[in-house]
Ligand SMILES: O=c1nc[nH]c2cc3[nH]c(NCCN4CCCCC4)nc3cc12
């Protein structure tokens with residue numbers, strides 16, 4: 001089940017000269033709960049958002065998280081997942097979950113796979129077993145996972161060609177068309193299997209087409225004709241130059257149905273999220289907050305900082321003075337005492353000592369930064385000030401920490 005209600009848009013304003021944008025504020029109702037959009041979805045590939053407790057995710061306002069069909073199929077396997085009634089029971093997360101179909105992850109395996117019309121043949125990276133992922137198999141696994149949003153199996157068209165004759169060159173229009181058209185056939189097969197399994201959740205189609213706007217148009221028109229309850233824009237954030245991603249981001253999302261959720265896969269930096277919202281995107285996911293946290297890169301309102309830098313060694317201030325997360329502000333107990341609220345000096349020390357608490361606190365901060373950014377965007381759309389918010393966001397981020 002899925003319903004999507006639009007609450008606010010971002011119209012032009014002749015009086016102020018504001019051009020408006022495709023941004024919109026909505027509410028997404030799924031089987032495991034309601035999600036306020038625009039939304040960032042923390043990535044929990046193996047059934048955990050790395051280094052972050054579910055209670056912390058709830059405390060920071062995470063409304064929906066990602067799981068990954070491919071990884072969970074490899075380990076712990078479909079039978080274990082089945083025994084828990086799906087991913088919610090297994091990882092003890094009772095809010096909505098979106099699962100990616102596994103195609104991108106198998107594609108990321110590189111050489112260890114063979115893509116055919118029927119599906120993808122590959123060797124398990126866990127034990128070397130010969131495996132086969134098809135639209136039908138992906139739907140069967142995602143039905144076992146019982147995720148609220150299921151992604152069709154698609155082929156993520158690479159930015160650089162993998163074909164022997166043109167390997168390493170930019171994917172040609174013909175290669176992108178061939179790939180996009182197969183993803184459309186897999187979209188139909190995914191939809192048919194999803195229906196045959198009587199899956200009660202929502203299946204999203206994924207727009208492909210490489211860096212070719214006319215192929216993107218063909219893909220989205222064909223998917224819209226198949227009447228999915230929601231749509232994703234795939235095939236970006238795959239190593240293409242930033243201006244190419246921005247060009248596709250400007251082409252496809254707002255051409256998808258206004259009354260259905262739009263998900264931009266694998267994106268991105270804080271700047272990408274704000275730009276994506278302006279282009280009409282409702283949902284984002286990216287490993288950047290947690291991955292950057294593990295390598296000591298922290299996002300703040302006034303720019304990014306490397307906690308390992310010696311200049312933080314004696315700094316008594318928080319990572320971000322405007323942040324209310326456990327690492328920056330801490331939590332005030334009923335007796336008035338404060339738990340958490342650490343200095344940059346302490347976080348620098350933890351990083352230098354390679355203490356476990358370092359990536360844990362950094363992940364909490366970075367995820368809180370992303371979730372809070374989306375909360376501020378939603379508030380600005382509710383008050384009709386998204387244009388001003390966007391300008392302030394850009395100026396603040398350029399200030400430097
Ligand atoms: O076309 C896609 N179909 C299915 N799933 C996808 C997932 C994706 N994830 C990404 N990009 C993730 C890039 N990420 C950025 C931060 C560092 C690690 C890699 N593009 C994607 C395209 C697709």
Ligand SMILES: [Zn+2]
Pocket residue numbers: 319320323324325326327328329364365368
């Ligand atoms: Zn913080």
